[in-house]
């Protein structure tokens with residue numbers, strides 16, 4: 097079980113719990129604004145882009161090369177960018193805060 | 199070779215040079231062939247613009263057959279974003295439950311009808327019909343409109359004699375004019391009414407702009423969806439095990455859809471016009487000449503995709519560019535994905551096997567390259 101907090105562009109804060117799957121799916125199930133997950137999680141659309149709270153970065157870890165190549169061309173990329181479909185839900189993610197990029 | 203195979207004609211040029219060249223009506227095109235270059239050029243809209251003379255970024259060029267600018271397709275940022283914001287929500291409607299339910303009804307009925315026939319010509323009798331009916335949902339107009347659209351045939355802009363036929367395009371333009379007038383008189387919940395009510399920067403869209411949006415919605419989603427649906431039928435006909443696997447593991451269906459779209463790449467390429475002297479993969483490109491973003495080639499780049507020439511039905515990491523990349527990424531993708539999803543579910547539920555009786559391939563000639571995009575016709579028996 098992991099509690100994950102999303103902060104949307106309109107500054108709504110929503111905390112949800114997940115057990116399995118990836119963070120994009122959790123966000124879509126909970127209708128988090130700004131996370132569409134258009135490609136279903138295959139790293140092809142970047143509609144699941146989040147900025148990880150810097151203090152949580154170590155829990156989440158850096159993207160792999162395919163993911164960072166995708167992020168490289170995103171207007172909203174930051175040092176703490178991740179595609180949430182590439183983040184597997186596990187206990188390790190408990191308590192993290194993610195700012196929705198779009 | 200299997201009927202459903204789609205070979206990659208760009209491999210050699212992609213590996214050796216990274217670019218390809220073709221002429222098109224004396225307005226040559228330098229094609230970006232590598233995944234990285236395609237994404238980089240798509241991202242760089244200042245150097246590689248979409249907002250050139252209307253029709254010029256389409257290959258073959260349509261500058262001689264139309265003057266209307268397609269919106270948001272032939273507009274660059276920042277204006278692109280203003281237009282796109284007007285229609286973005288509308289193009290997400292395919293995610294609504296009622297929309298999906300309608301799609302299930304439509305596709306279910308079509309497949310059931312196909313099963314009763316000894317032979318079905320998939321392009322005309324199945325995919326064109328499916329695409330036209332589904333488009334009534336996206337437009338939110340009466341189902342009966344699809345009959346008109348089906349009667350236009352697969353090539354609404356094309357006559358038998360010539361690839362680029364202005365008089366045929368006029369059928370579509372006249373139709374759209376009439377629909378817009380109709381919605382001015384009787385506003386409703388349809389796409390035209392929605393566009394008539396919309397504002398960009400505090401100003402209503404002009405009729406010309408509305409036409410630009412509507413034509414694009416007709417044109418962009420026609421051949422592409424017809425090819426995606428037809429090629430899927432051919433693929434599942436020759437790979438019944440894949441369909442069985444999806445039946446047992448429905449959680450793989452999303453992956454399968456993205457993989458089929460990658461493999462088919464129904465839109466081979468799209469052009470851009472250079473705004474300054476520049477280069478593509480170290481090849482000089484002069485200002486005011488054309489390049490293309492070759493999605494089909496990028497989608498077979500072995501630097502990104504393992505076994506790029508195989509359909510790996512459960513491919514997990516799949517950063518394909520079949521729906522484009524960045525600014526102009528396909529607005530109709532949600533609709534197209536939903537169609538394929540419902541189609542796969544329907545095949546799993548209702549069809550035990552599909553036999554191909556005969557097929558004639560549709561090959562695009564792009565300079566030195568010949569690419570199969572699908573079929574001119576393909577007769578099958580649904581069981």
Ligand code: HEM
Pocket residue numbers: 248269270271272282336414415416418419420422423426459463464465468469493519520521522523525526527528529530531533534
């Ligand atoms: C499998 C089917 C489809 C494929 C492979 C496909 C492919 C593409 C590609 C590659 C682009 C990018 C063009 C560029 O960068 O210049 C694009 C844009 C677009 N497509 Fe699709 N498309 C499909 C279905 C549809 C459908 C069903 C519609 C609408 C009914 C549609 C409407 C559009 C529009 C409006 C754009 C322009 C978006 C913009 O400029 O912001 N497409 N499509």
Ligand code: HEM
Pocket residue numbers: 256258260263264268271355356361362363367413414417418419421422425464465466560571
């Ligand atoms: C008013 C707008 C458009 C017109 C008049 C138009 C016209 C045409 C014509 C004449 C052809 C046949 C070319 C040939 O066979 O040599 C064609 C093919 C094609 N067009 Fe368009 N087009 C339009 C917009 C678009 C857009 C926006 C897209 C995609 C985003 C698109 C995608 C395609 C594709 C994929 C083909 C090849 C289909 C095939 O041959 O199987 N078109 N179009």
Ligand code: FES
Pocket residue numbers: 120132133134135136137138139140141142143144179180181182
């Ligand atoms: S959902 Fe498409 S990249 Fe994450």
